[in-house]
Every structure is written in C-alpha cells, then in structure tokens.
Amino acid sequence: MTHLPKLRVGIIGAGIMGRGHAEVLTAHPDVELTAVSRSPLGEAAVYSDYRDLIASGTVDAVSITTPDHLHADMMVAAARAGLHILVEKPFTTTVADADRAVAAIREAGVIAMCLFNHRWVPAYAQAKQQMELVGEPVVGYARKDDTIYVPTEMIRWADQTSCAWFLSSHDIDLLSWLYDDRVVEVFATARHGKLRGMGIETPDAMQIQARFSRGAVATFESAWIYPNTFPTMVDSYVTVVGEDGVIQLDRQKENIQVATAKGYAYPRNMLQRVVHGVPAGAYRDAIHHFVDCARTGTEPLISVESSRDVTAVLAAAHESARTGLPVRLA
Incomplete structure (x- = not known):
C-alpha cells in the first residue's frame, strides 16, 4: 500500500x-x-x-x-x-x-x-440517515442563541458580523443538507437595541423565514444577548417535520450536569472535548x-458550492431585514 x-x-x-x-x-x-x-x-x-x-x-x-x-x-x-x-x-x-x-x-x-462541523454531530448525522422515515420535508425550525459573553467578550469583531452570520450559518447548512434542497426565497427581521446601546453596532437577534425549492419552509432564529447566567453558552435546538414524521434535536444538555457554588451548567462536549488527553x-x-x-x-x-449557497441565503436575509421585503435568491 x-x-x-x-x-x-x-x-x-x-x-x-x-x-x-x-x-x-x-x-x-x-x-x-x-x-x-x-x-x-x-x-x-x-x-x-x-x-x-x-x-x-x-x-x-x-x-x-x-x-x-x-x-x-x-x-x-x-x-x-x-x-x-x-x-x-x-x-x-x-x-x-x-x-x-x-x-x-x-x-x-x-x-x-x-x-x-455540525454534520459530524452524531445525532445530526443520524437524523440525516433517518430523513427517509419522516418523508418529504414540510417545515423546520432551528434556534441557535448565544449568551452576551460572545459578542461582548469572546470576539472583538462583533460589529463586523451578526448573530445570523455567526450562528445561523451552521443551521442553514444543516437543514439544507437534511432537506437535500436549496433555499430560493427569504424574509427576515432584525432587532437592534441592547448591543447598540453598548456601542456594538450589530443586531441583538434575527429571524429568517426561508422557502426551499420543493416547497418546504424553515425558520432560522439567532440571538446573542442571553444573560451570562444561562447554563450553556449556546442554546441550540432543531426540529424537522416531514409528511410522515418528525425529528427533534435538542443540543442544550449534553449528558453531563455540573452544580457548584458558582452556578449550574451543562458542559459542552458534542463539538469539542478532550478524552484522556486526545481531542x-x-x-x-x-x-x-x-x-x-x-x-x-x-x-x-x-462542497464549496453548498457553502456559497449558505452565504447567499444570509446575504439575502440581511437585505430583507434592511428593506422589510422578501428577497428571492438567484
């Protein structure tokens, strides 16, 4: 060999x-x-x-x-x-x-x-394998919300991006993969306020309504103003409803809970962990x-083409949020 x-x-x-x-x-x-x-x-x-x-x-x-x-x-x-x-x-x-x-x-x-990397989360990869059991996709919902630590402390360039670029990009790729389809039209809204008041010019939250080419729809929610007392840095949830069934994926609790005098937490381990010294x-x-x-x-x-499509969806969503009008993708 x-x-x-x-x-x-x-x-x-x-x-x-x-x-x-x-x-x-x-x-x-x-x-x-x-x-x-x-x-x-x-x-x-x-x-x-x-x-x-x-x-x-x-x-x-x-x-x-x-x-x-x-x-x-x-x-x-x-x-x-x-x-x-x-x-x-x-x-x-x-x-x-x-x-x-x-x-x-x-x-x-x-x-x-x-x-x-979400395509390698075991539950998400399993969901892809199970999609044929739920039939043709009808409606989906993906929430990915962060604590305010992320735009105020973790990254110093929050004003150069948005919660949707930072968070919903994962979910748009994921649902497009699960649906085996492409988004053709979006309507989005954004809310400014808390972060702008802190001198960070970026939305507090965005919600994107997306229509896929075969008629299925999905909602992508992102926010990054959860209080830092929330037990996880990210609150992530996905559901896909098909003509014959439903798949739900809740990633907030990752099989471990830790309580100390400082608080209660669900340590993250599905994406990144070290097991016996090995990533x-x-x-x-x-x-x-x-x-x-x-x-x-x-x-x-x-593929880079599918990743380009995620960019196109998010660019259209930000244009829709700016104009208040739906935007069709080319």
Whole structure:
C-alpha cells in the first residue's frame, strides 16, 4: 500500500478558533503544523503576513480561522498558490466574495471545505440517515442563541458580523443538507437595541423565514444577548417535520450536569472535548475529514458550492431585514 506523506498545514489566524484547529491538527498522526500567521502556536514558524505564509513553500494546506469578513482574499490567494483550504464558517460574507473564492478553488483544482462541523454531530448525522422515515420535508425550525459573553467578550469583531452570520450559518447548512434542497426565497427581521446601546453596532437577534425549492419552509432564529447566567453558552435546538414524521434535536444538555457554588451548567462536549488527553468530538472529526480528503484528493462531504449557497441565503436575509421585503435568491 502506498504511504502518503504527512500534510503540512499552516494556520492563518491564531485566535480562539486558530488555537482549536492547532490542538486538533497537532494531535493528528498524518499532519505536521509547519506555519502560523501573527501569533506563535507550538513550534510552527510564525509569519507576520498571511501572504508570506502562503508563499513560504512550507505548507500543503491552510486552515483559515480569521474573522468572517476576511476569508475570501485568503482563500483566493491560497487556491492560486495550489494549497488546499479549510476555512471556518461562514464561507464568506458576500456572494461576490463567495463566487470568486469558488472560482479560484475550482480553477486551481485544490481541495477546499468550509468547517460546518455540525454534520459530524452524531445525532445530526443520524437524523440525516433517518430523513427517509419522516418523508418529504414540510417545515423546520432551528434556534441557535448565544449568551452576551460572545459578542461582548469572546470576539472583538462583533460589529463586523451578526448573530445570523455567526450562528445561523451552521443551521442553514444543516437543514439544507437534511432537506437535500436549496433555499430560493427569504424574509427576515432584525432587532437592534441592547448591543447598540453598548456601542456594538450589530443586531441583538434575527429571524429568517426561508422557502426551499420543493416547497418546504424553515425558520432560522439567532440571538446573542442571553444573560451570562444561562447554563450553556449556546442554546441550540432543531426540529424537522416531514409528511410522515418528525425529528427533534435538542443540543442544550449534553449528558453531563455540573452544580457548584458558582452556578449550574451543562458542559459542552458534542463539538469539542478532550478524552484522556486526545481531542475528540464533531469539530475534530470534521477537521480529520478534511485532512483525509486533502491527502487523497477526495471531494469533501461539504462542497464549496453548498457553502456559497449558505452565504447567499444570509446575504439575502440581511437585505430583507434592511428593506422589510422578501428577497428571492438567484
């Protein structure tokens, strides 16, 4: 059997997600983390500019973990250099950026994947397998709400994105996958107030009504002003109603509860956890899938075209929220 060389990976962006990617990648037996941009991570070489990292000749692939609005230029540059690309969600924050990234990726023939890691949550993957039992999708609902810690403390660029870009991107990808369909029209509303009053120009909450090409509908709710006393940082729930049944997915409680003098919590473990010193969970599994695809030249489960469609839905939703009118997708 032919032995494949290790995949040399550079990480562009060394914040929370960059450190998460580094933890998973350094533990992978077939990966060598060789370069990072700006901030040191392990023993990898540090480059002050992502362009220098891409041109260094020390990487076969890049992992892009920068703020949402910076992804496109980095993907285009990496693709033109012949590098494989793993990018955090959302793919981009404009359709024009998404289209030029897809074009560059397909022209270069590199492997690329947006890290919509929810497809690797066991219950969600099982739901995909069970969709035939509930029949043709009719209506769905996906809620993903964060505590106010996220836009005020966890990320410093909340005014460059929104709760919908940050949260509903996951759910739009997930329901589109479960439905095996594409959104063709949206109507959305946004509420400003609390965060604006704190000097952060971004909506407190958004709700998106989406119609799919075969007639099914779905509601995508996102907010990030839950009080920090809420027992989980994220409140996540999904339901899909079909002609013959219903699937419900409640991810708030993840099989462990902890009570201390400081409060009551449900520690998260489905996406990211460490088991006996080894990274595990859907986040790790999704990154490993990309590594396998990049090493073998196999197309990932998540196509860049489907990730472009998520961007198109969210761009239309923000336009609808601005105008108060429904928006059809091209």
